Amino acid sequence: MNLADRVLVPLLLISTVLAFALCELITLGVVGALSGLSGLGYFAYDKYKCRYQECCTDEYIHPDLDRLEYMLTAKLYGQQIARETIINALRGHWETHNSPKALVMSFHGTPGTGKNFVVQMIARAFYKNGMESKYFHFFNGRNDFPLERKVDEYKEVLYKIISNGLQECERSMYVFDEVDKMPEGLLNMLVPFLDYNSYHKSTKTGESMYQNKAIFIFLSNTGSTQIVQHLTNMWERGNNREDTQLQDFEKLIADGAFSEKGGFYHSDTIQTSVIDHYVPFLPLEEVHVRKCLARAFTERGVNPKDDEIEEALSHLTFGPEPHNLYSMAGCKRIEQKVAAIVYRKRSETKTIK
Numbered sequence: 001m002n003l004a005d006r007v008l009v010p011l012l013l014i015s016t017v018l019a020f021a022l023c024e025l026i027t028l029g030v031v032g033a034l035s036g037l038s039g040l041g042y043f044a045y046d047k048y049k050c051r052y053q054e055c056c057t058d059e060y061i062h063p064d065l066d067r068l069e070y071m072l073t074a075k076l077y078g079q080q081i082a083r084e085t086i087i088n089a090l091r092g093h094w095e096t097h098n099s100p101k102a103l104v105m106s107f108h109g110t111p112g113t114g115k116n117f118v119v120q121m122i123a124r125a126f127y128k129n130g131m132e133s134k135y136f137h138f139f140n141g142r143n144d145f146p147l148e149r150k151v152d153e154y155k156e157v158l159y160k161i162i163s164n165g166l167q168e169c170e171r172s173m174y175v176f177d178e179v180d181k182m183p184e185g186l187l188n189m190l191v192p193f194l195d196y197n198s199y200h201k202s203t204k205t206g207e208s209m210y211q212n213k214a215i216f217i218f219l220s221n222t223g224s225t226q227i228v229q230h231l232t233n234m235w236e237r238g239n240n241r242e243d244t245q246l247q248d249f250e251k252l253i254a255d256g257a258f259s260e261k262g263g264f265y266h267s268d269t270i271q272t273s274v275i276d277h278y279v280p281f282l283p284l285e286e287v288h289v290r291k292c293l294a295r296a297f298t299e300r301g302v303n304p305k306d307d308e309i310e311e312a313l314s315h316l317t318f319g320p321e322p323h324n325l326y327s328m329a330g331c332k333r334i335e336q337k338v339a340a341i342v343y344r345k346r347s348e349t350k351t352i353k
């Protein structure tokens with residue numbers, strides 16, 4: 001190899017390597033810029049889209065628990081245990097950064113004591129779109145799952161709805177009304193969604209840490225007999241309802257629900273202790289029903305006279321024997337009764353004129 005070769009060959013090699021490196025850098029730069037742009041584009045698209053339709057963002061999901069507490073205090077009569085339990089449970093769940101488990105509450109009580117009423121308030125407090133939010137899922141045991149023989153089919157459908165829903169938004173809420181009318185065994189398929197870390201992995205953030213922000217609420221009349229019995233016993237001993245506390249009812253309700261026919265009957269959901277709070281809705285006394293009546297009149301722009309309240313009250317039955325302390329339908333159908341009375345009075349005044 002002569003001198004020219006000794007100099008030229010390494011030079012050629014070095015320049016080829018440099019050219020390759022330069023090409024690589026340019027390619028990386030172009031790809032980087034493009035992906036940066038597409039990321040930016042996607043971000044902008046997402047932001048734009050969320051201005052016009054609901055997204056799983058803080059703008060649409062922003063629980064105002066102070067307001068919820070205020071609403072419960074002002075509008076829900078005679079349910080101090082339910083109010084405190086629900087508010088504390090929601091605060092605890094929401095303020096835990098990486099909650100390892102979905103919050104699961106089960107509301108129990110006689111008809112018309114406020115179970116659905118409270119669910120409506122919770123939905124409004126959590127979602128900008130309230131019960132209309134696509135992240136609020138409501139099922140009715142009687143209407144959505146009417147047939148015992150179709151339980152396996154229902155399980156599949158429900159599984160899909162819940163897992164898709166949670167993938168779309170981990171802050172989804174699932175409410176199951178009239179659980180006592182559901183086929184036995186259906187609720188068992190929920191256990192993986194309700195239990196510790198066994199299902200959900202944050203999809204939005206891509207974090208590998210498991211967390212579960214979802215909320216599940218069950219509503220039913222199971223356990224009502226036990227609630228009424230316990231409260232009556234207390235009344236007979238001279239105590240009043242303000243002296244009762246959650247601990248007095250939780251076991252009673254769980255045992256009652258587990259052994260009564262319906263969705264909770266011998267259910268894994270109860271046996272595996274995935275329900276965090278059994279919330280008693282106490283039967284309403286006359287004093288509470290009177291408040292419901294007064295409110296219903298006021299909402300219709302009428303300042304009720306005593307005879308109007310008494311007339312509305314006469315439509316309600318109180319039980320159980322012998323003390324007849326509680327309204328059998330709570331505050332249910334009161335609005336309809338009041339509406340009829342107000343309408344009649346108005347038409348009477350018109351005819352007199």
Ligand SMILES: Nc1ncnc2c1ncn2[C@@H]1O[C@H](COP(=O)(O)OP(=O)(O)OP(=O)(O)O)[C@@H](O)[C@H]1O
Binds near residue numbers: 115
């Ligand atoms: N504790 C309460 N305080 C004030 N209003 C109440 C209360 N309970 C019920 N109401 C009124 O009665 C209506 C019916 O109550 P709601 O539908 O919540 O009963 P429920 O407990 O779900 O009964 P059910 O077991 O029959 O489904 C409510 O919309 C509300 O206006």
Ligand SMILES: [Mg+2]
Binds near residue numbers: 115116177219
């Ligand atoms: Mg109800």
